[in-house]
Every structure is written in structure tokens, then in C-alpha cells.
Amino acid sequence: MPQFIALSAAARHWVLRRKLLCASACLRHRAAMSTLLINQPTYAWLRELGLREENDGVYNGTWGGRGEVVTSYCPANNEPIARVRQATTKDYEETVKKAKEAWKIWADIPAPKRGEIVRQIGDALRRKIKVLGSLVSLEMGKIYVEGVGEVQEYVDVCDYAVGLSRMIGGPVLPSERPGHALIEQWNPVGLVGIITAFNFPVAVYGWNNAIALICGNVCLWKGAPTTPLTSVAVTKIVAEVLEQNNLPGAICSMTCGGAEIGSALAKDERVDLVSFTGSTHVGKLVSLMVQERFVFEDADLNLVVPSTVFAAVGTAGQRCTTTRRLMLHESIHDDVVERLSKAYKQIRIGDPWDSNTLYGPLHTKEAVEQYKAAIEQAKQQGGTIVCGGKVMDRPGNYVEPTIITGLAHDAPIVHKETFVPILYVLKFKTEEEAFSWNNEVKQGLSSSIFTKDMGRVFRWLGPKGSDCGIVNVNIPTSGAEIGGAFGGEKHTGGGRESGSDSWKQYMRRSTCTINYSKDLPLAQGIKFE
Numbered sequence: 001m002p003q004f005i006a007l008s009a010a011a012r013h014w015v016l017r018r019k020l021l022c023a024s025a026c027l028r029h030r031a032a033m034s035t036l037l038i039n040q041p042t043y044a045w046l047r048e049l050g051l052r053e054e055n056d057g058v059y060n061g062t063w064g065g066r067g068e069v070v071t072s073y074c075p076a077n078n079e080p081i082a083r084v085r086q087a088t089t090k091d092y093e094e095t096v097k098k099a100k101e102a103w104k105i106w107a108d109i110p111a112p113k114r115g116e117i118v119r120q121i122g123d124a125l126r127r128k129i130k131v132l133g134s135l136v137s138l139e140m141g142k143i144y145v146e147g148v149g150e151v152q153e154y155v156d157v158c159d160y161a162v163g164l165s166r167m168i169g170g171p172v173l174p175s176e177r178p179g180h181a182l183i184e185q186w187n188p189v190g191l192v193g194i195i196t197a198f199n200f201p202v203a204v205y206g207w208n209n210a211i212a213l214i215c216g217n218v219c220l221w222k223g224a225p226t227t228p229l230t231s232v233a234v235t236k237i238v239a240e241v242l243e244q245n246n247l248p249g250a251i252c253s254m255t256c257g258g259a260e261i262g263s264a265l266a267k268d269e270r271v272d273l274v275s276f277t278g279s280t281h282v283g284k285l286v287s288l289m290v291q292e293r294f295v296f297e298d299a300d301l302n303l304v305v306p307s308t309v310f311a312a313v314g315t316a317g318q319r320c321t322t323t324r325r326l327m328l329h330e331s332i333h334d335d336v337v338e339r340l341s342k343a344y345k346q347i348r349i350g351d352p353w354d355s356n357t358l359y360g361p362l363h364t365k366e367a368v369e370q371y372k373a374a375i376e377q378a379k380q381q382g383g384t385i386v387c388g389g390k391v392m393d394r395p396g397n398y399v400e401p402t403i404i405t406g407l408a409h410d411a412p413i414v415h416k417e418t419f420v421p422i423l424y425v426l427k428f429k430t431e432e433e434a435f436s437w438n439n440e441v442k443q444g445l446s447s448s449i450f451t452k453d454m455g456r457v458f459r460w461l462g463p464k465g466s467d468c469g470i471v472n473v474n475i476p477t478s479g480a481e482i483g484g485a486f487g488g489e490k491h492t493g494g495g496r497e498s499g500s501d502s503w504k505q506y507m508r509r510s511t512c513t514i515n516y517s518k519d520l521p522l523a524q525g526i527k528f529e
Contacts, residue, residue, distance in 0.1 A: 035079075035080060036053055036080050036081065036082055036083075037074060037079055037080065037081045037082070037138075038051060038052065038053060038081060038082040039053065043081075043138075045131050045134065046081070046082070046135065046138075046229075048128075048131050049128065049131060049132065049135060049233040049236065049237075050232075050233065050236040051082055051135075051229060051232065051233060052082070053082055053083060054069065054082070054083045054084075054085065055082060055083065055084045055085070055228075055229065055232050056084075056085055056232070057084040057085050057086045057087055057228055057231075057232065057254075057255070057256030057257070058085075058086075058087045058091045058095060058254065058255050058256065059232075059235050059239060059249065059252075059253060059254045060094060060095040060098040060099065060249065060250045060253045060254075061098055061102070061248055061249035061250045061253075062249070064091065065084075065085035065086060065087055065088075065091060065256070066085070066087075066088045066090065066091055067085060067086035067087050067088040067091065067257065068085070068086050069083050069084070069085045069086070070083065070084055070086055070225065070228065071083050072084065072139055072226070072227070072228055072229045074138055074139065074141075074396075075139075075140070075141030075360075075361040075362060075363050075364065075396060075397045076138075076141060076351055076352055076360065076361050076395075076396040076397075077395045077396050078365070078395065078396060078397070081138060081139060081229060082229055084228040084229060084232060084256050085256075086225075086228070086255075086256045086257045086258070086261070087255035087256055087257045087261050089260065089261075089264060091255060092255050092257075092261055092264050092265070095220060095250070095253045095255055096191070096220065096268065096270055096271070098248070098250035098253065099191050099218050099219075099220050099250045099251075099253045100190075100191060100218075100270065101248070101250065102218050102247075102248035102249075102250035102251045102253075103188075103190055103191060103217070103218045103251075105247070105248055105251075106213075106216060106217075106218055106247070106248070106251050107188055107190075107216045109216075111165045111166070111168060111214060111215075111216065112165050112166050114165055114213055114214050114216065115161065115162045115163075115164075115165025115166065115214050116162075117213070117241065117242070117245060117247070118158050118161050118162055118165070118210050118213050118214055119158065119159075119162045120241045120244075120245070121158055121210070121237070121238055121241050122154075122155045122158030122159055122162070122210075124237050124238075124240065124241050125151060125154055125155050125158070125237060126155055128151075128237055129148060129151045129152060129155065130148060132147075132151045132202070132230075132233060132234070132237070133147035133148030133149070133150065133151045134147060134148075134353070135147070135229060135230055135233055136148075136150055136151065136201060136202055136230055137352040137353055137360075138352070138353075139201070139226075139227050139229050139230055140198060140199070140201055140227055140230070140363060141316070141352055141360050141361045141362065141363050141396075141397065142199075142315045142316070142318075142352060142360055143352045143357050143358065143359070143360050144352055144353050144354075144355065144357075145355070146314070146315060147352070150200060150201075150202045150203040151202050151203075153202075153203040153206060153207075154202055154203055154205070154206025154207075154209075154210070154234075155206075157206050157207055157210045157211070158206070158210045160210070161210040161211050161213070161214045162214070164211070164214055164503060165214040168186060168214070168215060168503055168507070169184075169186055170183060170184025170185060170186050170509065171183070171184055175513065177515075177521040178517065178519070178521060179515060179516055179517025179518075179519060179521075180513055180514065180515050180516070180517070180521075181513070181514045181516065182511070182512070182513050182514075183511075183512050183514070184509060184510070184511055184512070185509070185510045185511075185512050186215075186504070186507045186508070186509055186510075187216070187507060187508050187510065188215050188216030188217045188506065188507055188508075189215075189217060189272040189273045189506060189507060189508050190217060190218070190272035190273075191217065191218055191219075191220060191270065191271050191272050191273075192208065192212045192217045192218070192219050192220070192271075192272065192273045192274075192275065192506060193219075193220050193222070193265045193266070193268070193271040193273070193274040193275070194208045194209065194212075194219055194220065194221045194222070194274075194275050195222050195262055195265065195266070195274065195275070195276045196221070196222075196223050196224060197224050197320075198224035198226050198227050198318075198363050198364075199315060199318045199319060199320065199363070199419070200319075200320075201223055201224060201227040201230040201231065202230060202234055205221055205223065205231075205234065208275045209221070209238075209252065211502065211503050211506055212506045213251070213252075214503075215503055215506040215507050216507075217272075217273075217506055218250065218251045218252070218253070219251070219252050219253065220253045220254070220255065220265065220271065221235070221252070221253065221254045221255075222254075222255055222256070222257060222261055222262055222265055223254070223256065225256070225257065225258045226363060226364060228256045231254055231256055232254075232256070235252065235254040238252045239252065273505070273506065295326070295327065295328045295329060295332065295336060295449075295450045296329050296431070296434075296449070296450065296451040296453070296456065297329040297331045297332055298451055298452045298453055299332070299450035299451055299452070299474075300450070300452070300474070301332070301335070301336060301339065303450060303474055304336060304450050305336070305339045305340060305343055306343075307448075307450075307475060307476040308323060308326055308340060308423070308476070309340070309343050309344070309347070310476050311323040311448075311476035311477045312324075312326070312401070312421065312423045313344070313347060313358075313359055313401045313421050316359055316360055316361065316362055316399075316401075316420075316421050317401070317419070317420050317421030317422065318362065318363060318367075318419050318420070318421075320445060321445060321446040321470070321477050322419075322421075322477070323423065323448075323476070323477045324414075324418065324422070324423065324424060325414060325423075325424050325426060325437075326423055326424070326425045326426070327409075327425075327426045327427075327428050327434050327437060327438075328425060328426070328427055328428070329427075329428060329429075329434075330427050330428065330429055333425070333427045336425075337386060337403070337405060337425055340386075340403060340423075340425075341386050341387045341403060344387050344388065344401055344403060345387065347359050347401060349392070349398065359401060359421075360398075361396045361397040361398045362397040362398070362399060362420065363397065364397060365397055367397060367419065367420060368391060368397050368399060370418060370419070370420055371391070371399045371418075371420040371421075371422070372391065374413060374416070374418045374420060374422055375389050375402065375404075375422070377412070377413045377416075378404050378407060378411075378413050378422070378424070381407060381408075381411045381412065381413055382406055382407055382408065382411070383404040383405065383406050383407045383411070383413070383424070384404065384405050384406040385402060385403070385404055386403040386404065386405055386425075387400075387401075387402065387403050388400035388401050388402030388403060388421075388422075389402045389404075399420065399421065400421075401421040401423075402421060402422045402423065403423050403425060404422060404423070404424050404425065405425045405427075407424055407426065409426050409428075409437045409440075410440065414426070415440075415441050415442070417443070431456060431459070435459075435460070435464065435465060435466070438466055438467075438468075439466070439467045445468060445469055445470060446468055446469070446470040446472070446477040447466045447468040447470070447471055447472065447477060448471075448472035448473065448474075448475060448476060448477045449466075449472070449473055449474075450473075450474055451473075451474075457473050460473065461473075
């Protein structure tokens with residue numbers, strides 16, 4: 001029998017107020033949802049990637065997430081794109097456990113069969129390359145052609161990994177004992193944690209993911225907190241391939257989140273290897289760098305100028321291999337600076353999605369503040385702004401690409417990590433001076449020299465030359481190929497990703513001796529009577 005409870009006037013007022021507040025909150029929520037770019041017809045293509053207004057930020061075979069809901073913004077206009085619910089520490093714990101269980105299945109699959117799965121991942125990415133590249137451009141801010149190129153890099157690494165899956169292994173070595181075989185056995189490390197930065201929200205994960213998978217590892221990815229939609233979209237593509245092959249989705253797990261999740265992953269002893277890409281302030285495995293380029297008096301300036309512009313302003317100066325320091329021989333300093341200044345003024349700045357645009361916005365408002373602070377510090381330390389140096393008066397996070405001269409080689413700002421489009425031009429007299437300046441900074445990813453002197457080239461490549469992980473001659477500091485190992489030295493880590501023998505970092509090595517005889521000859525000729 002239903003019961004009725006009489007309400008006082010105050011109680012009725014409270015109930016009515018609660019209803020009004022709830023109705024108001026619902027209206028605000030619907031209004032907020034309607035302002036998201038994903039709900040505008042122009043951006044309907046986002047739904048082709050499986051994205052919606054609010055997206056789960058955890059994947060471990062199933063989608064979920066019980067943490068804070070964050071909004072992702074477009075750097076070109078600072079408008080909200082969509083939302084992602086981040087992981088909690090409980091979500092992280094569950095994901096690690098599921099990933100470890102998934103490894104038991106994945107590690108038993110022969111490497112060439114694992115390569116077949118990676119091939120399918122590459123094909124799935126190919127089918128979505130334009131729409132996924134558009135998302136990278138929209139959420140990160142790099143120009144469209146770079147966004148597509150970044151997805152292409154993941155595809156290329158998948159192709160590379162497929163072939164590698166039939167080649168990984170160690171040698172059979174000659175044993176000093178008769179009837180014995182001496183071999184090197186390589187096995188997967190287990191669970192690989194991958195922490196990536198905002199500037200390459202697809203490619204860096206791809207470098208690690210494709211190689212780690214064919215080696216027999218499972219992956220747990222934490223992307224940058226400012227590019228969560230890209231992380232979700234990529235994971236959806238990869239997860240579909242795994243699920244179609246009746247494999248555990250947790251083989252490629254993902255947890256979106258901030259410093260709390262990143263710290264948990266980095267400290268977790270259950271995670272057998274952590275690949276970190278970010279600033280040296282955050283970690284020192286792979287980091288942002290102060291890159292350098294030297295131009296000697298015999299250099300071909302027709303190579304120098306376009307190479308410098310490409311490496312200094314590409315991705316609005318936010319690449320890990322962006323040129324930060326340009327060291328010019330005193331005899332050509334003024335000429336090169338003048339040429340660069342003219343070239344900078346011709347850079348087409350605009351919307352990342354416009355095919356004519358060469359230079360887009362910085363990723364966040366905070367990056368704009370870092371740019372302004374670096375400009376002021378450079379002025380205070382004796383620098384002269386040749387061109388640029390201002391925040392642009394337009395919507396979005398746009399700043400002028402900048403050239404600064406007159407600073408000392410050891411000025412604090414020259415040695416400081418700045419992830420913005422500022423090029424410090426230094427003047428040197430001798431080769432010894434230039435090489436010394438190259439190596440005096442704490443970072444060491446990429447460096448390049450422009451010269452026709454072959455003796456100088458080999459001194460540059462030798463033990464007293466560049467101490468960077470990537471050492472180039474007559475080409476830009478950026479634009480590394482996937483076939484070579486990618487990584488740096490000093491505070492830039494020492495680890496390697498992508499090509500060459502970097503696959504060894506995702507595996508553990510055992511030296512194995514097998515006695516297939518009936519005798520027991522001991523090493524070093526030892527005998528027991």
C-alpha cells in the first residue's frame with residue numbers, strides 16, 4: 001500500500017529548488033556539449049574514429065575510466081573538441097594486472113605470427129591515415145601534412161617490424177668444448193610502459209609499440225594529458241585488430257591521465273621497461289633537447305638556409321630534434337643571418353588544416369607564456385631580436401618564429417630547454433671552438449655540420465667530435481629515418497627507439513650452453529680426479 005508523507009512548506013521549497021538546480025545543470029551540460037567541435041558538422045569526421053562527446057580514457061580489453069573528465073582543446077582557436085574521462089589509480093592497477101595476464105598468451109605466439117598482427121595494425125592505420133592525421137593536426141596543432149606524416153611513420157614502423165619479426169635472435173657461437181653448443185637466446189622483457197609527449201602523439205607510440213609487440217611484449221600506454229583524443233583514437237584502431245584476431249585487448253592497454261598515472265607507471269616494478277619521451281625536467285630516458293647546427297666557411301649556403309628553416313620552425317619549433325642553436329663561422333655569419341631573416345618573413349603562417357600553411361600554433365597557452373619568458377630572458381642576457389619575438393594578434397596560440405643573435409655561447413637561456421620557435425645564432429672562429437660549444441650543454445640528441453671539408457667531417461663523427469646520439473652532415477637536425485636507431489646521449493637518455501638494433505632494448509639476453517654429448521668437459525680445461 002503506498003504511503004504519502006506530508007511536506008512542510010520549507011521542505012517543498014527545498015525539493016522544488018533541487019529540481020530547478022538539476023534542470024539548470026542539465027541545460028548547462030547540454031549547452032556545453034553543443035559547443036564542442038565534435039558536435040559541429042565541420043568536424044563530423046571525428047566520429048569516424050569512434051570518438052564522441054565524452055570518451056573513456058582507459059582500455060585494457062574493455063573501455064572504462066573513473067577519473068576526472070578533462071576537455072581537449074584545439075590550439076588553433078582554443079575551442080573545446082571533446083572530453084575524456086581519465087584513469088584513477090584503481091583503473092591503473094586493474095590495467096596492469098590484465099596486461100600481465102595478456103602477456104602469458106602473447107609471449108607464446110611465434111614471432112612471425114606476432115608480426116602478422118602488427119602488419120594488420122599497420123593496414124588498419126593506413127585505412128584511417130587521413131582522418132587520424134586530421135585529428136593530430138586538430139588536437140596537437142601541427143600542420144595537416146605533418147599530422148598525416150606522423151601516422152605514416154607509425155605505418156612505416158609496422159612494415160619494418162613485420163620483417164624484423166623473422167630476424168630477431170642471437171648468434172650460434174663456437175664452443176671451446178666438444179659436443180657443446182653455445183647460443184644467445186633473446187626473450188621479451190614482459191610489460192613495456194610507454195609514456196609519450198604531446199608533440200608526436202602518434203609516431204613515438206608507434207616506434208615503441210610495433211617493435212615491442214614483435215619482440216613478444218605487451219604495452220601500457222600513457223599519452224600526453226593534452227592529446228588524449230589522439231591516444232583514444234589510436235587505441236581504438238589497434239584494439240579492433242586484436243579483438244578481430246581473438247587476442248586479449250590488454251596486449252595494447254592505455255590509461256589516460258596526468259602526473260599521478262605517469263608516476264605510478266614509472267615507479268611500478270611490475271613494469272619491466274619504461275620508454276619515456278618528454279622533457280629532462282620530467283625524466284631522463286628520452287627528452288627534449290637543445291639541438292645544434294654548425295655552419296663552416298666552406299658550407300653550401302643553398303643547403304644551409306632551407307635546412308635551418310625546416311629544422312627550426314617545423315612543428316612551430318616543438319619537435320624533439322628542432323634546431324635551437326645555429327653556430328656560424330664569423331666570415332659568413334652576417335650573410336646567413338640576412339638570408340634567414342628574409343626566409344622567415346616568407347613563412348606562411350595560418351590554420352593547420354590549410355594546405356598552404358607551413359607554420360601553425362603552439363600546443364598550449366602555457367607554451368605561449370614560455371615563449372614570452374624566453375624572449376625576455378634573451379634580451380636581458382644581451383640578445384638582439386633579428387625577426388619575430390611577438391605573440392600574434394589572432395585567435396589561438398600563435399607566436400612569431402624568432403631569430404636572436406648576439407648572445408654568448410654559454411648564456412643561460414642558450415642552454416635552457418625551450419620548446420618554442422626561437423633560434424639562437426652564435427658566432428664562432430675555429431673548429432675546436434665550435435665542437436666544444438656543441439658538447440658543453442647537458443642535452444645531446446641531434447646535431448649537424450655543414451662543410452665540404454672531408455677531414456672535418458670525419459673529425460666531427462669521431463671521438464672528439466659531436467657527443468650527440470644523432471650526428472648529421474649537410475642535412476637538418478630533424479627528419480630522422482626509421483631504419484636508424486633514434487635516441488640521444490647525456491641528459492637525453494642513452495636509450496634507442498625505432499631501427500637498427502634498438503629491438504634489443506625490448507628483450508632480455510641469455511647466453512646458453514647446451515651439452516649434447518655424453519661427456520662433461522669443463523670450461524678452462526678444469527678436471528676433477
